[in-house]
Amino acid sequence: MKDVIHYWKSNGVMIEDPATTFISGDAVLEPGVIICPMVVIKGKSIVKSGSTIDSFSNVINSIIGPDCTILSSTIIDSSLNGNNTVGPYSYLRNHTVLKNGAKLGSLCEINDSVLGEGTKCKHFSYLGHAQVGRNVNIGAGTITCNFDGRNKFKTKIGDHAFLGANSLLVAPEKIGDRAFTGAGSVITKDVCANEKVYGVPAKTRI
Structure with missing residues (x-):
């Protein structure tokens, strides 16, 4: 040694x-x-x-x-492309990939997911089996609800999407480019590009 x-x-x-x-x-x-x-x-x-x-x-x-x-984090079987910040106290595992410039803050768990260039997930979130685009804002407390007790499902999030704090994304589903979810929303179906949704369950707002 x-x-x-x-x-x-x-x-x-x-x-x-x-x-x-x-x-x-x-x-x-x-x-x-x-x-x-x-x-x-x-x-x-x-x-x-x-x-x-x-x-x-x-x-x-x-x-x-x-x-x-x-920063005081655990990274297992994963890859950071460059110019990434992770932590403190975050956990990446199972072939997770952070593209160039993606940032993770405190207490984020990322499992078998890809985060695109410039995407930020700064506080207290879980992303599992997710494909996340470029320059996405992932609000504090956001969770991909990817397991139904038997199977795991994927969530796809488009470029420049904004996920409000405590958004729950019930997989499988797609969040379109530049889509917006309000704080505390439960997303149970696909959200189209540029669409804004709020509530439990989330519905379109104009």
């Missing part, structure tokens, strides 16, 4: 506290990466130049692209 840490330090990786850092022998780190104390990097993970892995983060069999910041 000391040999692995020494190798990466001598190859341009800043490891702030070697005594509390674990890096798998199969991992690859590029010069310019910063590893803070109390970090675990396992499996065949890759961390690219300019990225910072903050304290209490776990990266397992995942790719962290350039110029990413991971």
